[in-house]
Amino acid sequence: MSDLVYVVDSDAASQSGIDDLLRASGYRTKAYGSADEILQQMPERESAGCIVIDVQCRDNAAPDLFDRLSKAGSNLPVIFLAGHSDVRAGVRAIQAGAEDFFTKPVQREEFIRAIDRAIARHRLTNEQDCWGRKAMARLHLLTRRERQVFDLVVRAKMNKQVAFELGTTERTVKAHRHNVMEKMQLRSVVELVSCAERLGLLRPGIS
Template sequence: MSALVHVVEGGLSSQPGIDGLVRACGYRTKAYGSADEILSQIPNDDSASCIVVDVEMPDTVVPDLFDRLSRAGSNLPVICLSGPSDVRTGVRAIKAGAEDFFTKPVASEELIVAIDRAIARHRLASEQEGRMRAARQRLLLLTRREREVFDLVIRGKMNKQVAFALGTTERTVKAHRHKVMEKLQIRSVVELVSCAERLGLLRFADP
């Protein structure tokens, strides 16, 4: 299934047909007549998509759009279109977090390339977040003692040091360490440390 592009076009647009252009290039679209309309039904960002919005509207709408999308937990990339004399609003949009900004009329090829790029970035971010969610879920499978071993190993402690810290034997530590690697689907200590770093766990580890 092709990616979905949310298109917000006001009635004053000097370059009508953005929705049709995007569909002609193979994307599915959902059209909105105003910023209020898309804000009343915040798009689901579970699948790769982006938002193209015509910001030829009151200045206050731009920061409000990004603020409300953010508060709703949406991380969809937003591409803004603005009138040729409305650069200030475009700058406000970029500062607010827009993925890209174009003054109208914009070349069709440029807009589609920007949409392709935004959707590719969102797809990559979604895949990474999916891997992180899976890793966090696997972390919950560890027993209390396995988690203690995990926390010491990611700090660079050797089996002997882990055994001393936990008051157990190296053999027992090796068994726990094997279970940790098995449950987290990790094959090496380097991968283990890398996983902990991605999850933000090293920030809480003692030096």
């Protein structure tokens, strides 16, 4: 299934033109007449896509839209379009966090490349978020003692050191390590350390 682009434009003719361009380039599209409309019918967070919005409004439209999208739980990249007289709005859009900004009429190839980049970034973000949720869910399956072993092992502690710090035997530590690897669905200590790093658990004071 082709990727989906959400087009926000209050001008029907302009919206139709953007729609035709995107569909001719292989995208699916969904149209909205205003930012309020897309906020009331939020796209699915897990689906890769992006928002294209025509900025024909006040200077604070960009930061206002990003704030409202964020509060609504959207992480969709946003590409802004505006007329040549609205360059200031484009600058504010980029400052607010827009993926890209174009003045109309857009140069087709450059615009489509920006759409490709935005969707690729959103797909990667979704994959990373999904991995993080699954990894945290597995981490929460560890018992208190297994989590203590996890925290020491990822900080390069040997079994003997872990046993000493926890007041137990190396044999017991090995059993806990085995359980940790099984529950985290990892095959090596290197993978375990990488997992801890990606979850932000190796920063000073984090455990």
